[in-house]
Amino acid sequence: MWRLRILAIVLSVLRQTCADDASRSVLEAVSSANSTLQTSTGFVSCDVAMDGRVCTNGGTHMLLPRAKLFGICGHYNFDLQGMLDASGNEQHGQGFFERGPSLPAMGSSAVFQSSFAAIPALPCLLEGRDSSYTFWFHLLRDAASMTSGSQDTWCPMLHRGGTENGTMFRAPSISYSVGHPVRIKVEMTTRMAASGGGWGEVFKHEAILSHGVPLRNSWNHVAVVRHGSRLRLYLNGILDSSYETTGDSPLLEHPVFVGGTEGTRDQCKAPLMMDELRIYNRALGRDEITAEAAPALAGVGPAYVRLGCLHCTLQEAIDACAEGYHICTSLEQHTGALQVARVNGWVSKDTLVWTRAVANGGGSASSGVALGDGSEAAVGLGICCADLH
Numbered sequence: 001m002w003r004l005r006i007l008a009i010v011l012s013v014l015r016q017t018c019a020d021d022a023s024r025s026v027l028e029a030v031s032s033a034n035s036t037l038q039t040s041t042g043f044v045s046c047d048v049a050m051d052g053r054v055c056t057n058g059g060t061h062m063l064l065p066r067a068k069l070f071g072i073c074g075h076y077n078f079d080l081q082g083m084l085d086a087s088g089n090e091q092h093g094q095g096f097f098e099r100g101p102s103l104p105a106m107g108s109s110a111v112f113q114s115s116f117a118a119i120p121a122l123p124c125l126l127e128g129r130d131s132s133y134t135f136w137f138h139l140l141r142d143a144a145s146m147t148s149g150s151q152d153t154w155c156p157m158l159h160r161g162g163t164e165n166g167t168m169f170r171a172p173s174i175s176y177s178v179g180h181p182v183r184i185k186v187e188m189t190t191r192m193a194a195s196g197g198g199w200g201e202v203f204k205h206e207a208i209l210s211h212g213v214p215l216r217n218s219w220n221h222v223a224v225v226r227h228g229s230r231l232r233l234y235l236n237g238i239l240d241s242s243y244e245t246t247g248d249s250p251l252l253e254h255p256v257f258v259g260g261t262e263g264t265r266d267q268c269k270a271p272l273m274m275d276e277l278r279i280y281n282r283a284l285g286r287d288e289i290t291a292e293a294a295p296a297l298a299g300v301g302p303a304y305v306r307l308g309c310l311h312c313t314l315q316e317a318i319d320a321c322a323e324g325y326h327i328c329t330s331l332e333q334h335t336g337a338l339q340v341a342r343v344n345g346w347v348s349k350d351t352l353v354w355t356r357a358v359a360n361g362g363g364s365a366s367s368g369v370a371l372g373d374g375s376e377a378a379v380g381l382g383i384c385c386a387d388l389h
Contacts, residue, residue: 213345317382
């Protein structure tokens with residue numbers, strides 16, 4: 001019996017020693033890979049590649065690649081070392097950035113502060129003129145960085161472009177403003193028709209500015225969609241701005257810069273967290289965007305509320321609601337609509353908000369400002385709620 005006990009102890013020690021050696025080997029390999037990724041300027045490549053399926057546990061568990069979304073060119077979730085493309089298209093990026101917490105508290109996000117990453121020109125974006133860019137961002141409130149630039153300073157979160165023949169192309173550039181309040185600007189370089197007919201070398205920079213004000217120290221979802229000549233900006237799943245460009249989008253090979261650019265490193269020092277960046281070569285539909293951005297509104301569906309108008313009269317607010325929507329009632333405002341308005345920065349403590357009761361000729365606005373003489377001159381916020389049947 002004592003011999004069996006001694007043998008068991010010896011086997012246990014050997015197993016532990018082998019396990020420790022294996023753990024050290026894995027840690028050394030991970031450390032070596034991390035060092036390579038942090039110092040190399042090249043792209044990540046595989047040491048082992050297999051065409052077939054990989055099964056474990058006697059064939060009961062199968063390792064398969066992730067499902068690929070239709071039209072996706074690149075997906076960057078920042079959960080692994082480096083900037084790997086999770087879409088399966090092998091469009092890996094490169095750059096230096098820190099790691100931070102992710103939106104769903106699983107994995108990690110990228111933290112950019114006077115740094116940036118770059119994705120090489122994506123071939124699939126040359127297949128058509130439609131495109132979409134979606135991502136989550138979290139702008140930290142840092143007193144020093146907020147005062148490092150002027151109020152007119154715009155810091156790029158995502159910039160696809162470059163310089164050709166002396167012209168700076170933005171296709172597009174998505175930036176936020178330094179200071180308070182924070183706004184989002186989307187810029188697009190378009191090509192104009194020459195006066196003599198045909199397409200000439202006439203370019204124009206067109207831009208849209210967000211109505212909403214993204215909250216600092218909070219995760220915000222941004223989607224930019226280029227569909228034909230229409231440029232749309234969604235903030236937290238809700239259509240914020242839409243603009244009909246006068247020119248066409250030229251198909252040019254440009255890299256995508258993430259978190260900043262070389263030219264803005266000194267003036268854009270606010271810590272910026274980014275997660276779940278996706279790039280498509282098609283125009284995403286509204287339902288796709290609202291589904292992806294649903295966590296931003298704390299349980300309120302993005303399709304439930306729309307921005308009618310800012311600083312508008314009562315009649316303008318009524319006319320601003322699209323078919324299938326109406327000016328929110330007081331009950332609808334206090335059961336979700338005002339939460340959406342707060343998250344998207346439509347309201348402040350002094351904002352007058354129009355209600356359906358006021359639109360029907362009675363009651364008062366949500367701010368408590370009663371409508372009496374001179375109410376026609378009053379301006380407020382028009383929030384539109386979906387008709388529920």
